[in-house]
Amino acid sequence: MTACEGRREENKRRTRAALHEAAIRLVAERGLDEVTTAQIAEAAEVSPRTFFNYFPTKDDALTGADPDRAAAAAEKLRSLPEHLDPWTMLEHTVTDYVINLSQRSELWQLRREVFRRYPHLMSASFGHNREIEEALAEALNPRYDLTQRRLIAALAMRVAGISITQLIAENPAGTANRQAVAKALADNFEFARPSGLPRRDDAPYE
Numbered sequence: 001m002t003a004c005e006g007r008r009e010e011n012k013r014r015t016r017a018a019l020h021e022a023a024i025r026l027v028a029e030r031g032l033d034e035v036t037t038a039q040i041a042e043a044a045e046v047s048p049r050t051f052f053n054y055f056p057t058k059d060d061a062l063t064g065a066d067p068d069r070a071a072a073a074a075e076k077l078r079s080l081p082e083h084l085d086p087w088t089m090l091e092h093t094v095t096d097y098v099i100n101l102s103q104r105s106e107l108w109q110l111r112r113e114v115f116r117r118y119p120h121l122m123s124a125s126f127g128h129n130r131e132i133e134e135a136l137a138e139a140l141n142p143r144y145d146l147t148q149r150r151l152i153a154a155l156a157m158r159v160a161g162i163s164i165t166q167l168i169a170e171n172p173a174g175t176a177n178r179q180a181v182a183k184a185l186a187d188n189f190e191f192a193r194p195s196g197l198p199r200r201d202d203a204p205y206e
Contacts, residue, residue, distance in 0.1 A: 070135035090156035
């Protein structure tokens with residue numbers, strides 16, 4: 001990827017994140033039926049047309065649906081050293097994601113409240129997570145059969161979700177530092193490690 005392409009991709013990520021945040025904040029404040037895609041675009045300082053370049057619907061903006069997220073997660077996993085066991089590879093892959101979310105706990109709390117008020121959004125979010133699980137399962141070492149890979153990928157995503165909830169509860173102001181978040185993830189991944197897998201060869205952020 002060239003420097004120009006890298007900047008373009010970064011701008012796209014920032015715009016997508018700005019639209020998602022604007023959607024969450026507006027719906028938390030006004031209610032789902034009182035917010036339009038045009039208002040979300042205005043709050044994110046982009047045009048209404050730009051909104052639809054990123055999200056086909058308002059609900060997609062609220063769930064943060066990103067067609068590239070699953071592929072990016074799989075690419076991250078494949079970039080890791082081959083000597084790592086699959087559980088440690090999954091731990092590495094999701095740790096950065098959880099660290100980033102935990103630093104925005106105020107936004108994550110708003111997101112949880114919006115999802116609580118509108119349960120269909122939670123169902124849609126689960127669908128996006130399943131896409132990530134499937135991408136991670138396919139990226140894992142094929143010496144494990146696909147069913148086994150799907151099981152541990154789903155478990156890793158569940159560990160990530162519970163860890164996020166734990167970190168938000170313990171740090172409502174978003175004050176958890178990188179090391180504290182990494183330790184919480186390491187502890188939870190270690191506790192949840194499937195007994196049939198080998199021990200870790202390396203651990204992230206030690």
